[in-house]
Amino acid sequence: MSFSGSVYKTLQKISGKSNVTRKKEELLCYSYDATGNSFLPEVIIFPGSENEVSQILNLASKQNFIVVPRGAGSGMTGGAVPVNGGLVMVTSRMNKILEINENNFIAKVQPGVIVADLHKKVEEKNLFYPPDPASSSICTIGGNIAECAGGPRAVKYGVTRDYVLGLKAVLPSGKIIQTGVKTAKGVAGYDLTRLIVGSEGTLAIVTEITLKLLAKPAAIKTLAVFFDSMQKAARTVSGIMRETVIPRCVEYLDKASIDLVKDYISFDLPDNIKALLIIELDGYKTQVEKDALDIQKLCFSYNALEVLIAEDKTQSQELWNARKALSPALYKIANNKINEDIVVPVDKIPDMVQITKEIQKTYGLKVVSFGHAGDGNIHCNIMYNKADESEVKKANKAVDKLFQATLDLGGTITGEHGVGITKMKYLPKEIGATQIELMRGIKKVFDPLNILNPGKIFIS
Numbered sequence: 001m002s003f004s005g006s007v008y009k010t011l012q013k014i015s016g017k018s019n020v021t022r023k024k025e026e027l028l029c030y031s032y033d034a035t036g037n038s039f040l041p042e043v044i045i046f047p048g049s050e051n052e053v054s055q056i057l058n059l060a061s062k063q064n065f066i067v068v069p070r071g072a073g074s075g076m077t078g079g080a081v082p083v084n085g086g087l088v089m090v091t092s093r094m095n096k097i098l099e100i101n102e103n104n105f106i107a108k109v110q111p112g113v114i115v116a117d118l119h120k121k122v123e124e125k126n127l128f129y130p131p132d133p134a135s136s137s138i139c140t141i142g143g144n145i146a147e148c149a150g151g152p153r154a155v156k157y158g159v160t161r162d163y164v165l166g167l168k169a170v171l172p173s174g175k176i177i178q179t180g181v182k183t184a185k186g187v188a189g190y191d192l193t194r195l196i197v198g199s200e201g202t203l204a205i206v207t208e209i210t211l212k213l214l215a216k217p218a219a220i221k222t223l224a225v226f227f228d229s230m231q232k233a234a235r236t237v238s239g240i241m242r243e244t245v246i247p248r249c250v251e252y253l254d255k256a257s258i259d260l261v262k263d264y265i266s267f268d269l270p271d272n273i274k275a276l277l278i279i280e281l282d283g284y285k286t287q288v289e290k291d292a293l294d295i296q297k298l299c300f301s302y303n304a305l306e307v308l309i310a311e312d313k314t315q316s317q318e319l320w321n322a323r324k325a326l327s328p329a330l331y332k333i334a335n336n337k338i339n340e341d342i343v344v345p346v347d348k349i350p351d352m353v354q355i356t357k358e359i360q361k362t363y364g365l366k367v368v369s370f371g372h373a374g375d376g377n378i379h380c381n382i383m384y385n386k387a388d389e390s391e392v393k394k395a396n397k398a399v400d401k402l403f404q405a406t407l408d409l410g411g412t413i414t415g416e417h418g419v420g421i422t423k424m425k426y427l428p429k430e431i432g433a434t435q436i437e438l439m440r441g442i443k444k445v446f447d448p449l450n451i452l453n454p455g456k457i458f459i460s
């Protein structure tokens, strides 16, 4: 459907003239996400309230136009890309932290809140919101809900879904629902909160989120552990996870990753490094200090070259800055990447390390691996030149091989980035036809006209 004069005027009436646009340069800005896939929308709207979101969706269902919700566009699977055109609804104006309740350990937020801003505000009150995707300084909490974002701290604290107590959301019809309970327990009916979390903006547009908070840990210790082989690092990760001390982060960087970001680190690196683990512990000060020494000992027993315990916040921040700079730094290697966020059982990480080596050799493409090793979530980046057809073909074959090996090891094709458009063709391999049919049925109940973010998750 094209946005006729009267539909466009109604949109302007709903959100205000300055918050609706169809200027070509603006359409371009909202045509892509972190995948680089790009499709032009027809209109962009920036609603300021839940009521406006409801009116827009009500209009969309009557006029039969497509609506694609969008946070910051940092998604890694094309979820916010308008593959079938239509209207892109950006949540950047709905960016208020509505409440931080220190007595009940709860925060109420609008979807456009930037995750790092939420971290800062709750930490000022000595509270803690654990999910921390590496993109936290840019991504929105609405996007995190839609993708069920994870991040380094998931190894101890779980992922976004573990912190969502309830949601307000607008259905494609424009109807507003409130899910969840305000109590510690509640089993009244199906769990729609959990269904919407991770639904990639295909079932409803989330307009308000009630989050569970924790008390801020009193102390944090960060360790950098260096190895002369990836296998040794991988074996250490499974060794650590068998211990009673659960670190809040166990991040893994292979040799290629270290080379990309070593300039961020001011301390001397040992020679012959092939892998780095960044391990972080939190809790009471004396306990954390003892745990750090225990982990140091354990790493040496797995033949670590060196274990450095960060002396202060600055040293620890250096390590995290290096880790967080990795994703964009990859473009120093090649002009394109396929970034996969596979997860394997932790004791299968050494097998996966071997498999990525073989993939690299078979296809002659650089594969850079890093990620949240503590929970088996490895970001494998297959680097290639997008102008070279034969490299594009090889990269796609490498992905086929990577996913098949992941499934064979009992893993999943996506731990935190979602399916979006980039993994649609692989989804049936993991969950099979019966579950796909069930999921399509759920989509139909929420969105009978297929106007909300169509062309995602399932091959049409």
Ligand SMILES: Cc1cc2nc3c(=O)[nH]c(=O)nc-3n(C[C@H](O)[C@H](O)[C@H](O)COP(=O)(O)OP(=O)(O)OC[C@H]3O[C@@H](n4cnc5c(N)ncnc54)[C@H](O)[C@@H]3O)c2cc1C
Binding pocket: 033, 034, 068, 069, 070, 071, 072, 073, 074, 075, 076, 078, 079, 080, 091, 111, 132, 133, 134, 135, 138, 139, 140, 141, 142, 143, 144, 145, 146, 147, 148, 149, 150, 151, 152, 200, 201, 202, 204, 205, 206, 207, 327, 328, 416, 417, 453
């Ligand atoms: C450098 C970098 C590092 C990253 N690191 C991590 C990481 O460690 N862990 C991790 O999990 N992810 C990571 N990501 C991926 C990405 O940041 C997350 O998926 C994030 O949740 C996306 O948020 P966003 O606001 O950018 O959403 P967008 O990209 O704008 O949208 C993502 C999806 O959410 C939907 N959506 C957005 N807002 C709403 C809403 N209000 N209601 C319903 N649906 C909505 C969109 O339609 C789309 O399907 C990283 C990305 C980058 C670029």
